[in-house]
Amino acid sequence: MRFATYTAEDETYYGAITDAGAVALSPDFPQWPTLLDVVQAGELGALTAAAEGRAVTHTDFRYEMVLPNAQRILCVGVNFPDRNAEYKDGSAQPKYMSLFPRFASGFTGHDRPLIRPPENHTLDYEGEVAIVIGKGGRRIKAEDAYDHIAALTICNEGTIRDWVRHAKFNVTQGKNWDKSGSIGPWIVPFTDASQLDDARIVTRVNGEVRQDDTLNRMMFPIREEIAYISTFMTLQPGDVIVTGTPTGSGARFDPPIYLKPGDVVEIEVNGIGTLRNGIEDEVV
Structure with a gap:
């Protein structure tokens, strides 16, 4: 079952997505x-039951960022491993993972354009799997980590590269x-567990495979990510963890190949689907 947040006729809904269209469930x-x-209440199962046998309510709609109010x-x-080598700094695998926050305002939905700002044109793509926490906890053991996942989705963790190192x-x-x-x-x-253990990320730009791992x-x-993060913060239902991107982002080409208006990025993960976005310049 696939659940999305979408807009139709100037109203925002959540519901099930079928091959024929969307089934509004939020009413x-x-x-x-x-x-x-729904995620925070632990009731995705209620949506699954409600969607069974229901007729499509919308065929003309626009996807929103799937959890637009994620906190x-x-x-x-x-x-x-290849991403670590891309930095060409001779460093071995780090002992601890690198982490940083993102905010919901930095994301849009499927088939919506990624926005390139006028201040800088180094917009880059990063195809990743994201997990949504369903059961909170502190100091979660790695062997128990999958018990805390409610759902999976796909992330294009778009980055303005020149702004990544504005500070130290x-x-x-x-x-x-x-x-x-x-x-x-x-x-x-x-x-x-096979939904994650057997997952493959493939990122294409204008049909050309750029990432595949x-x-x-x-x-x-991911088990270690949940264990490590929950050591210093209590994970809560609805938290999103974006789990890491393979080698092949545009910044690592020589010369770099950044995204420009008219490009189309597709990120495919088996068992989840395909996330697609075009590129547009910001109108100021």
């Missing part, structure tokens, strides 16, 4: 105004330009 659950509320989005950086010790500025990335198209309930090659597997 049935006024106690949960948003899809994030905490934490990203894991440099999490594939952070990447926040380059990672949070409005609508520079996307999350979606939908969330898929997490039911089986499997999650089982991560330096810090």
Whole structure:
């Protein structure tokens, strides 16, 4: 089952996505105004049951960022062996994972444009799997980590590269330009370890494969990510963890190949789907 946040006829809904269109479910659950509320209540199963046998309500709609009111989005950086080598600094695999926050305002939805700002044109793509926490906890053991996942989705963790190092010790500025990335198209309930253990990320720009790798090659597997993050902060239902991107982002070409208006980025993850976005310049 696939659940999305979408807009139709100037109204925003959440519901199930089928091959024929969208099935609005939010009117049935006024106690949960948003899809994030459903996740926080632990009731994705109620949506699944409600969607069974229902007719499509919308065929003309626009996807929104799947959890547009997500309160905490934490990203894991440099999490594939080849990504570490890309930095050409001679460093071995780090002992601890790199982390940074992103905010919901930095993301848009499937089939919506990523926005390149006039201040800088080094907009880059990063294809990643994102997990949505369903059961909170502190100091979660790695072997129990999958029990805390509610759903999976896809992230294009778009970055303005020249702004990543504006200061000495952070990447926040380059990672949070409005609508520079996307999350979606939908969330898929997490039911089986193979959904992550056998997942493959393929990123294409204008049809050309730029990234292609499997999650089982991560330096810090998702179980370890949840264990490590929950050591210093209590994970809460609805938290999003963006788990890391493979080698092949535009900044690592020589010369770099950054995104420009007219480009189309597609990120495909087996078992989840394909997240697609064009590129447009910001209108100022």
